[in-house]
Amino acid sequence: MIDLYGLSICSRCGRARVIDKSSKSSSCPYCGNTERTDKMVFIYECRDQETARKALGEAAGFEAPSPKEERAKKRKIEKADPYSTMIYKFENSTDLDEKMQIIAKGLTKIKGTFTIEDVAEIVGDKHAEKYVSAMMDRCYIAEVRPGQYKG
Numbered sequence: 001m002i003d004l005y006g007l008s009i010c011s012r013c014g015r016a017r018v019i020d021k022s023s024k025s026s027s028c029p030y031c032g033n034t035e036r037t038d039k040m041v042f043i044y045e046c047r048d049q050e051t052a053r054k055a056l057g058e059a060a061g062f063e064a065p066s067p068k069e070e071r072a073k074k075r076k077i078e079k080a081d082p083y084s085t086m087i088y089k090f091e092n093s094t095d096l097d098e099k100m101q102i103i104a105k106g107l108t109k110i111k112g113t114f115t116i117e118d119v120a121e122i123v124g125d126k127h128a129e130k131y132v133s134a135m136m137d138r139c140y141i142a143e144v145r146p147g148q149y150k151g
């Protein structure tokens, strides 16, 4: 088997690139330096362009995200989602009682216990105190520690 692709360092600018060894010469996409393929030194050789590109990515430190990183990213989005879902429900509810229950349940589920600041983030600073006391009155929440509420 012949290696058709190679990874080489440009003799002028020092950047790595993938070279098709079947062509006689190759010019650098970064500095335009043209070199004869048969005179080039290859730091990596392989049969297919895909593998060569991957090696280039690794050499340049631009490794494609691994499935593990992708999963972590996805988890982060899923983790952020209950909050957006709660905000969405809150904003789309026209009933004040329902709004309070959404906050009480939502914040408890997401944070365990929550503060008046957490409520203010959703309802605004002006209404936070009123919301908290109304939720207390209706037993939607209880003050488990000073300033810490739970649904």
Ligand SMILES: [Zn+2]
Binding pocket: 010, 011, 012, 013, 014, 015, 028, 029, 030, 031, 032, 033
């Ligand atoms: Zn170059």
